[in-house]
Amino acid sequence: MTDKHAAAPDEMAPRRNFYGRRHGRPLRDSRKKLMESLLPRITVTVTPGKVIDPASLFPAPLKEYWLEIGFGGGEHLAAQAGAHRDVGLIGCEIFLNGIASALSHIEAEALENVRIYPEDVRDLLPALKPQSFDKIFLLFPDPWHKARHASRRFVNQANLDIVASLLKPGAEFRIGSDDPVYIGWALAHTTRHPSFKWLAEKSSDWLVRPDDWPPSRYEQKAIRQGRVPHYFRFERV
Numbered sequence: 042m043t044d045k046h047a048a049a050p051d052e053m054a055p056r057r058n059f060y061g062r063r064h065g066r067p068l069r070d071s072r073k074k075l076m077e078s079l080l081p082r083i084t085v086t087v088t089p090g091k092v093i094d095p096a097s098l099f100p101a102p103l104k105e106y107w108l109e110i111g112f113g114g115g116e117h118l119a120a121q122a123g124a125h126r127d128v129g130l131i132g133c134e135i136f137l138n139g140i141a142s143a144l145s146h147i148e149a150e151a152l153e154n155v156r157i158y159p160e161d162v163r164d165l166l167p168a169l170k171p172q173s174f175d176k177i178f179l180l181f182p183d184p185w186h187k188a189r190h191a192s193r194r195f196v197n198q199a200n201l202d203i204v205a206s207l208l209k210p211g212a213e214f215r216i217g218s219d220d221p222v223y224i225g226w227a228l229a230h231t232t233r234h235p236s237f238k239w240l241a242e243k244s245s246d247w248l249v250r251p252d253d254w255p256p257s258r259y260e261q262k263a264i265r266q267g268r269v270p271h272y273f274r275f276e277r278v
C-alpha cells in the first residue's frame with residue numbers, strides 16, 4: 042500500500058475546485074424518494090485513512106469489479122450491471138439529477154450489483170484499494186475544450202497514475218469522447234503513459250462502439266447532433 046492510497050482526502054493538498062454542475066431542474070417526487078431511500082443503501086462512503094476494497098461493498102464476493110467515472114444519467118452503468126450481474130459496479134457522479142436517473146434504472150431493473158459514489162470522484166479514487174478493478178470507464182468526460190481550461194480535464198498525468206494503480210495487470214481502461222480537442226488530448230496522454238497500451242487493431246477501430254460497450258446519453262446526443270464519437274480501449278500493462 043502506498044502512502045498516496047492511505048492518505049485521507051482531507052490530508053491531500055490542495056482541495057481541488059469543481060467546475061461542473063451539481064444540480065439541474067427540481068427532481069420529481071418519485072426520484073426524490075429514491076434519493077432518500079435507495080441512495081443511502083448503496084452509497085460508497087470515504088472515511089479518512091480507510092482503504093476501500095470494492096469487494097467489501099457487496100454482501101458476497103463477485104467475479105470482477107468495474108468502476109465508472111462520471112456516469113451521467115447512468116444508462117451505460119445500468120446496462121453493464123444488468124448484462125453482468127456477477128460483476129460489482131461502482132458508479133461515480135456528482136450531478137444530482139444524473140444520480141437520481143441512475144437510481145431509477147437501478148430500481149426498475151432490480152440491480153443489486155451497483156454502488157454509487159455521489160460526490161467528486163477525485164476524492165474516492167485515492168481511497169480505493171490498488172489493483173482491485175478489472176475495468177474502468179471514462180465516457181464522454183466534460184471536454185473543457187478551451188486551452189485555458191485544460192487543467193480541468195479529467196485526463197492528466199496524475200489521474201492516469203491513479204487509474205493505472207487501481208487496475209489489475211491486463212485490465213481495461215475505456216475512454217469515449219466526441220470532442221476533437223479532448224480526443225487528441227486523451228490519446229496523447231494515455232499513449233505516452235507507461236502503464237497503458239492502446240488496444241487499436243486497425244485504423245477504424247475507434248470509430249465503432251464495441252458490442253460490449255452499451256450506449257450512453259452523451260454519446261447518443263453527440264450522434265444526433267452530427268458529432269463523431271470515438272471509443273478507446275487501453276490495456277493496463
Ligand SMILES: C[S@@+](CC[C@H](N)C(=O)[O-])C[C@H]1O[C@@H](n2cnc3c(N)ncnc32)[C@H](O)[C@@H]1O
Pocket residue numbers: 059061062110111112113114133134135136139160161162163179180181182183257258259260
Ligand atoms: C459530459 S457528461 C457524460 C456523462 C456520461 N458518461 C455519458 O456518456 O452520458 C460528464 C459527467 O461527468 C460528471 N463529472 C464531471 N466531473 C466529475 C467529478 N469530479 N466527479 C464526479 N462526476 C463528475 C458530470 O457531472 C457529468 O455528468
